[in-house]
Amino acid sequence: MKEIRIEGRKPLEGEIKIQGSKNAALPIMAAALLHKGEIILHQCPDIADVHTMAEIMKKLGVKIQYKNHTMVLDCSHVKETRIDFTEGRKMRSSVILLGSLLGRFQDACIPYPGGCVIGKRPIDLHIWALEKLGVSFFEKESVLVAQRKKLQGTEIVFSGSSVGATQNAVLASVLAEGVTRLKNCACEPEVIWLCDFLCSCGAKITGAGSRTICIRGVEKLHGTEYTIPPDRIVAGTYVCASAITRSQIVLSNAPIEEMEALLCLYQKMGGQYEAIGGKLSLCSRWVQYPIMRQCTEVYPGFPTDLQSPLMAVLSTIPGQSCLVENIFEDRFRTADQLKKMGADIHIKGREAWIRGGTLKGARVEAQELRGGAALVIAGLAAEGVTYIENPQYIERGYEDICQDLKMLGAAIEIE
Numbered sequence: 001m002k003e004i005r006i007e008g009r010k011p012l013e014g015e016i017k018i019q020g021s022k023n024a025a026l027p028i029m030a031a032a033l034l035h036k037g038e039i040i041l042h043q044c045p046d047i048a049d050v051h052t053m054a055e056i057m058k059k060l061g062v063k064i065q066y067k068n069h070t071m072v073l074d075c076s077h078v079k080e081t082r083i084d085f086t087e088g089r090k091m092r093s094s095v096i097l098l099g100s101l102l103g104r105f106q107d108a109c110i111p112y113p114g115g116c117v118i119g120k121r122p123i124d125l126h127i128w129a130l131e132k133l134g135v136s137f138f139e140k141e142s143v144l145v146a147q148r149k150k151l152q153g154t155e156i157v158f159s160g161s162s163v164g165a166t167q168n169a170v171l172a173s174v175l176a177e178g179v180t181r182l183k184n185c186a187c188e189p190e191v192i193w194l195c196d197f198l199c200s201c202g203a204k205i206t207g208a209g210s211r212t213i214c215i216r217g218v219e220k221l222h223g224t225e226y227t228i229p230p231d232r233i234v235a236g237t238y239v240c241a242s243a244i245t246r247s248q249i250v251l252s253n254a255p256i257e258e259m260e261a262l263l264c265l266y267q268k269m270g271g272q273y274e275a276i277g278g279k280l281s282l283c284s285r286w287v288q289y290p291i292m293r294q295c296t297e298v299y300p301g302f303p304t305d306l307q308s309p310l311m312a313v314l315s316t317i318p319g320q321s322c323l324v325e326n327i328f329e330d331r332f333r334t335a336d337q338l339k340k341m342g343a344d345i346h347i348k349g350r351e352a353w354i355r356g357g358t359l360k361g362a363r364v365e366a367q368e369l370r371g372g373a374a375l376v377i378a379g380l381a382a383e384g385v386t387y388i389e390n391p392q393y394i395e396r397g398y399e400d401i402c403q404d405l406k407m408l409g410a411a412i413e414i415e
């Protein structure tokens with residue numbers, strides 16, 4: 001089995017380019033189904049989840065070519081509306097295909113998306129919103145079957161903020177009859193980018209990024225050529241890599257305007273940054289201040305996806321820090337792996353209490369995407385050698401974290 005080997009405490013310097021966003025690319029790929037023709041996506045990240053989504057869509061009849069980060073999807077001849085069970089179970093975010101399949105066809109079948117390491121990941125809000133639009137659901141042998149006659153626009157007030165449920169409701173409303181008004185929507189950039197992509201195909205959507213999104217149904221969409229935005233979580237991960245190694249690096253193509261909460265925290269830790277000409281220059285020489293209490297929140301608050309990488313950084317800053325995970329119910333698993341490296345972390349319910357010190361190289365295992373990335377970050381600062389098992393979890397969302405960090409001077413290999 002492959003594993004990542006890191007010899008810690010090498011100073012990082014230099015510049016890396018941030019890849020396209022996984023969490024923007026996946027719903028946009030699903031949205032391509034709403035157009036009976038060709039869609040071209042540039043800067044589409046070369047990551048496992050994108051390739052899994054492509055495999056699922058190919059089995060529906062979509063023709064997909066992918067070369068040099070450009071993906072061409074031809075959805076002219078899609079006949080199948082049942083998601084392949086094995087592929088679908090591999091990636092719970094395939095649930096986003098519900099909205100676009102139901103936007104175009106009268107039925108859809110997806111494997112009931114299970115939970116994962118970070119939480120139960122229910123889809124009640126997705127189902128509830130689609131039912132409001134006229135979809136009926138039933139479950140058969142852990143497959144979710146959805147049917148609808150006509151999708152009728154309506155008002156939908158979400159009881160909780162969900163990125164995926166907001167996206168599914170938008171996807172199902174774009175070709176529906178009449179106007180759909182979504183309230184208490186998620187405001188994450190990935191909702192904005194999906195709506196922006198759909199508008200570039202002729203959809204009529206206003207309010208993306210606010211709590212209320214209005215979709216006026218149209219007859220059909222037209223093709224488009226679209227560039228996937230850079231990944232704010234990958235960029236944030238590399239800010240953490242700079243902070244934990246107290247180094248100076250430059251991120252080109254980082255979506256700085258979507259990283260405010262993290263950059264504010266980075267300054268509180270003692271980091272300094274400059275945004276010049278689309279480049280984010282980081283100076284972490286004086287990173288030394290613990291963080292009294294930081295909660296993960298919906299956007300524009302501090303993102304849950306950076307909670308584990310930040311935990312790794314705080315494990316090296318002397319003093320007491322506290323992280324509060326408010327989005328997912330089981331996202332502190334990485335603490336156990338960091339403790340193998342000498343981290344001093346106590347979990348009390350939704351709070352992780354961290355007392356920073358020195359990390360030592362150890363053999364640890366990635367159990368999910370962002371926790372795995374946090375272990376790479378920790379390995380950069382640890383004394384000695386760290387081995388990280390199950391790197392396939394990290395490859396789901398990072399194009400080549402080893403190559404990126406190696407370019408900055410890290411002694412890191414995947415073996």
Ligand code: EPZ
Nearest residue numbers: 023093121122123124125126161162163164305327328370
């Ligand atoms: C998206 O997941 C992202 N995934 C996640 O990134 C990210 O952590 C999350 O949004 C929050 O920002 C993709 O975009 C593919 P939610 P999503 O629905 O849409 C609860 C990564 O590492 N909830 O906003 O699944 C849910 O359990 C991944 O890239 C319900 O209760 O997140 C959670 O507690 C991890 N019922 C909260 O809402 C529902 O029907 C937020 O979930 C849906 C969600």
